[in-house]
Amino acid sequence: MRNGGRARLLLVVLIVTSLFLITLDLRGVKVIDGFKQGTQTVVSPFQRAGSVVFTPIKNFFSDVTHLGRTRNQIEKLEAENANLKSKLINRKNADAQLKQLKSILDLAGTAGYKVVNARVISNGSSQSFSQTITIDSGANAGIKKNMTVLSQYGVAGVVKDVYPSTALIQLASDPSFRIGARIAGTQQIGILTGRGNRTAALQLLDNSTTVKEGDVLLSRGSIANRPYVPGVPLGVVTAVDNSPGAVAQTATVRYYTNFSTLGVVAIVVSGSATDPGDALVPAKPRVTPIPTVTVFVTPSPSPTAK
Amino acid sequence: MFTRQFSIAVPIFLGVYLFQEAVITQFRLPGGGFSIMMIFALTWAVLSPTEIAAVIGFAAGFLMDLSQSASGPFGQWTLIMLLAGYAISYIGFGDDNVHANAIGIIFFVVVANFFVEVAYALTSALLGVQLGSFTQLLINLFGMSIWALLVSPLLLPLFSRLHALLFDSRSSI
Numbered sequence: 245m246r247n248g249g250r251a252r253l254l255l256v257v258l259i260v261t262s263l264f265l266i267t268l269d270l271r272g273v274k275v276i277d278g279f280k281q282g283t284q285t286v287v288s289p290f291q292r293a294g295s296v297v298f299t300p301i302k303n304f305f306s307d308v309t310h311l312g313r314t315r316n317q318i319e320k321l322e323a324e325n326a327n328l329k330s331k332l333i334n335r336k337n338a339d340a341q342l343k344q345l346k347s348i349l350d351l352a353g354t355a356g357y358k359v360v361n362a363r364v365i366s367n368g369s370s371q372s373f374s375q376t377i378t379i380d381s382g383a384n385a386g387i388k389k390n391m392t393v394l395s396q397y398g399v400a401g402v403v404k405d406v407y408p409s410t411a412l413i414q415l416a417s418d419p420s421f422r423i424g425a426r427i428a429g430t431q432q433i434g435i436l437t438g439r440g441n442r443t444a445a446l447q448l449l450d451n452s453t454t455v456k457e458g459d460v461l462l463s464r465g466s467i468a469n470r471p472y473v474p475g476v477p478l479g480v481v482t483a484v485d486n487s488p489g490a491v492a493q494t495a496t497v498r499y500y501t502n503f504s505t506l507g508v509v510a511i512v513v514s515g516s517a518t519d520p521g522d523a524l525v526p527a528k529p530r531v532t533p534i535p536t537v538t539v540f541v542t543p544s545p546s547p548t549a550k
Numbered sequence: 551m552f553t554r555q556f557s558i559a560v561p562i563f564l565g566v567y568l569f570q571e572a573v574i575t576q577f578r579l580p581g582g583g584f585s586i587m588m589i590f591a592l593t594w595a596v597l598s599p600t601e602i603a604a605v606i607g608f609a610a611g612f613l614m615d616l617s618q619s620a621s622g623p624f625g626q627w628t629l630i631m632l633l634a635g636y637a638i639s640y641i642g643f644g645d646d647n648v649h650a651n652a653i654g655i656i657f658f659v660v661v662a663n664f665f666v667e668v669a670y671a672l673t674s675a676l677l678g679v680q681l682g683s684f685t686q687l688l689i690n691l692f693g694m695s696i697w698a699l700l701v702s703p704l705l706l707p708l709f710s711r712l713h714a715l716l717f718d719s720r721s722s723i
Contacts, residue, residue: 255600258632269624294572373621
């Protein structure tokens, strides 16, 4: 009886403590923040080491998991990439990251954005139903909260929390991610919302505008370029919902960024003075004409024909 | 006795936390993956009396709240893991059908893992945290349970030995 009473008392004390912590956090009292920052400072070197050790294994599993889903695509691309395979076979992770970095810098350079590059050192746990990554640059590199994060293809997410040498990025696939989007080539705007995977939901704001499959979406941009800089590619419309009762059109969008293979990202620390407009819209793949070879046959003189 | 237990428990908890943050988070596993800290805490909770299970749940939840990827308010995981630890121990501790049987422990851990995630999703929804589409939520919930089912049998021998080391149990699974 005494033991039961003690257990219940302990339970009540712990519950009250938990509720106290929740209340403090929801009221914005930053008691725990220092502790959390300290923990992250301690954990980040281990995450860096883990990233170095496990990246090859991670890449292997990523390839295996995507094999079934993209089999058709792989078959199609195999022929085109045959000449590249021989070059890539001996390359290491640094080469892949360099390639990502180059694309990111091209993207940022075209728009005139000043960026800080960072390596992904940890993928956030999905236990909390959130989609996050941790990068190896933080406040010391000039990164602040609510800055746009770019991948080689476009928007990857937004800086959610900053620590001295690391930062937490909320990926664009996170269900609580929201971004103002504009359809390239038009001024139609809408709101793009993450869905927990590579697709997102687009809600147009004006019921007189329309969207169609294949439309490219760009970021609309925010005041003072934070949290989002304008003109960065988001994704392409893959399906349109034309429900007659809907107030405004909605659509499904596939992000350009593949969130499961992010190795290097860039954080926009300073936007450009002018809106890049549609300058960053990815070029559509062009079909290369196959040259036709014509063979002329000239009969050789027969020795019998005299 | 308490000092000895505390001095052994702290490095174990920190080791599991570090492993979760530095190694497990390197992999974006399909279906949401698994939390080694949660499996560890729930396994220990099944093997412990209620008041110890509550403290184990509290400590594990506190560390999970410290994780960068925790999306809810600080204390949410602490509260849920505390209640889960207490509940799982209340139901399972003292029942020889559970303790003498590794399958029983795994069953308890996997079911508790599922309900903990459901509780987290429900409280998150109440607190205004966005969880995505219902389909994606279901995929994650069942994916995480399947991961727990796959991983728990592999980790159970290690966790039960650590538990025996700490609490001086006479037997381990």
